[in-house]
Amino acid sequence: MRMRTVEISVGAFVLAGLLALTFLALRVSGVASAPDTGSYLLKARFDDVAGLRERAKVTVAGVKIGEVAMIDVDLEYGDALVTFEIQGQPGLLSMDTGAQIVTEGILGARYVSLIPGADEEMLGDGDTIDDTQGALVLEKLIGDFVSRMGS
Amino acid sequence: MLTLLRRIGISTLGWFEDLGRASVLFVTALWGLPRVADLGLLVKQIYQVGVLSLPIIALSAFSIGAVIALQFYTQLARFGAEDAVGVGLAMVLLRELGPVVTALLFAGRAGSAITAEIGLMKTTEQLSSMAMMGVDPLHRIVAPRLWAGFISLPLLTAIFNVVAIYGGVIVGVRWLGVDEAAFWTGMQDVVNLWQDVGKGMLKTLVFALVVTWIAVFQGYDTEPTAEGISEATTRTVVTSSIMILGLDFLLTLSMYGDFS
Numbered sequence: 001m002r003m004r005t006v007e008i009s010v011g012a013f014v015l016a017g018l019l020a021l022t023f024l025a026l027r028v029s030g031v032a033s034a035p036d037t038g039s040y041l042l043k044a045r046f047d048d049v050a051g052l053r054e055r056a057k058v059t060v061a062g063v064k065i066g067e068v069a070m071i072d073v074d075l076e077y078g079d080a081l082v083t084f085e086i087q088g089q090p091g092l093l094s095m096d097t098g099a100q101i102v103t104e105g106i107l108g109a110r111y112v113s114l115i116p117g118a119d120e121e122m123l124g125d126g127d128t129i130d131d132t133q134g135a136l137v138l139e140k141l142i143g144d145f146v147s148r149m150g151s
Numbered sequence: 152m153l154t155l156l157r158r159i160g161i162s163t164l165g166w167f168e169d170l171g172r173a174s175v176l177f178v179t180a181l182w183g184l185p186r187v188a189d190l191g192l193l194v195k196q197i198y199q200v201g202v203l204s205l206p207i208i209a210l211s212a213f214s215i216g217a218v219i220a221l222q223f224y225t226q227l228a229r230f231g232a233e234d235a236v237g238v239g240l241a242m243v244l245l246r247e248l249g250p251v252v253t254a255l256l257f258a259g260r261a262g263s264a265i266t267a268e269i270g271l272m273k274t275t276e277q278l279s280s281m282a283m284m285g286v287d288p289l290h291r292i293v294a295p296r297l298w299a300g301f302i303s304l305p306l307l308t309a310i311f312n313v314v315a316i317y318g319g320v321i322v323g324v325r326w327l328g329v330d331e332a333a334f335w336t337g338m339q340d341v342v343n344l345w346q347d348v349g350k351g352m353l354k355t356l357v358f359a360l361v362v363t364w365i366a367v368f369q370g371y372d373t374e375p376t377a378e379g380i381s382e383a384t385t386r387t388v389v390t391s392s393i394m395i396l397g398l399d400f401l402l403t404l405s406m407y408g409d410f411s
Binding site: 003006007009010013014016017018020021023024025027028029030031055057 | 191194195197198201202205241245302303305306307309310312313316335336338339340342343344347348352
């Protein structure tokens with residue numbers, strides 16, 4: 001009888017530990033929080049991505065539709081090549097969609113905001129967004145301002 | 152001068168000797184992987200080191216989570232960034248405090264008990280009588296305790312993290328009024344499954360190995376007197392704590408040490 005309670009409590013303990021691990025994976029790190037409806041890739045070139053990180057969110061009208069999958073530098077053109085992973089099926093964002101790097105919150109987390117256009121043609125898997133606006137860097141703005149004041 | 156050198160030499164050699172004996176003990180105890188017949192022994196040990204450690208782990212986790220949330224809140228509220236309480240809490244717990252505090256408590260609660268138990272068995276010559284009856288004490292006594300430690304500590308750490316996060320929720324969200332959605336989504340946006348949860352679990356596996364190994368070895372290597380047992384128990388807790396904190400620094404440095 002005594003052995004039985006020991007076994008039951010050990011079983012409950014192991015179960016609680018495994019549940020805690022699943023909780024950490026699902027609720028705390030947010031894996032698989034979105035139902036998997038497939039995803040596709042889009043690319044965009046930015047002149048400056050300062051502060052943008054991989055896994056940063058990609059939004060349309062403030063709603064998250066995907067995340068930044070990869071950030072590469074293209075030394076030939078001296079700009080940054082950013083790959084987005086967008087949830088869902090391609091064919092809903094128009095060809096003239098714009099991409100902009102913006103800042104959120106007091107801690108200054110950077111994310112990408114997509115501005116849908118009006119073109120009839122739609123972006124497909126692996127297409128590149130042409131109309132981009134990079135991150136605003138405060139030092140650069142001040143530098144521009146000072147040099148313009150001087151001239 | 153010569154005596155000093157001689158003393159250093161003797162203690163170094165003694166240290167090497169201990170390490171050597173500990174390694175031999177470890178390898179021979181784990182050599183025959185747990186057999187199905189030993190499962191009962193293993194379950195009993197998981198009960199001893201795991202289940203019985205739960206109350207202290209849960210209690211400390213709750214108060215630590217609550218205190219961290221409180222401290223983060225008071226500091227972050229000055230910048231109007233209370234929403235970051237969840238992120239801060241999760242990062243601190245998953246990466247550092249969860250594995251380290253659980254391992255320290257485990258060394259104090261379970262490690263000392265293992266040492267005292269095996270030490271007393273040795274002192275009362277239960278181990279030698281077992282060997283005389285043809286039962287290998289390494290397999291019968293040492294191996295189940297080692298395995299129970301490896302299995303229990305990671306599970307305890309996971310439970311610690313969850314309870315501490317809930318302690319933070321109760322203080323931060325229920326009491327201080329941080330927005331619940333911001334608390335959870337902020338956490339989910341930043342916490343990465345491998346970088347934070349996975350590496351934290353890797354740390355706790357290392358700690359589990361070190362703590363149970365030290366506890367079992369100190370017990371098995373006790374000088375068979377009442378004084379010897381008390382010394383061995385103290386050594387278990389002191390050595391484990393130092394090893395945990397030292398290893399934590401090295402592990403953090405090698406896991407997250409991309410400071411270039």
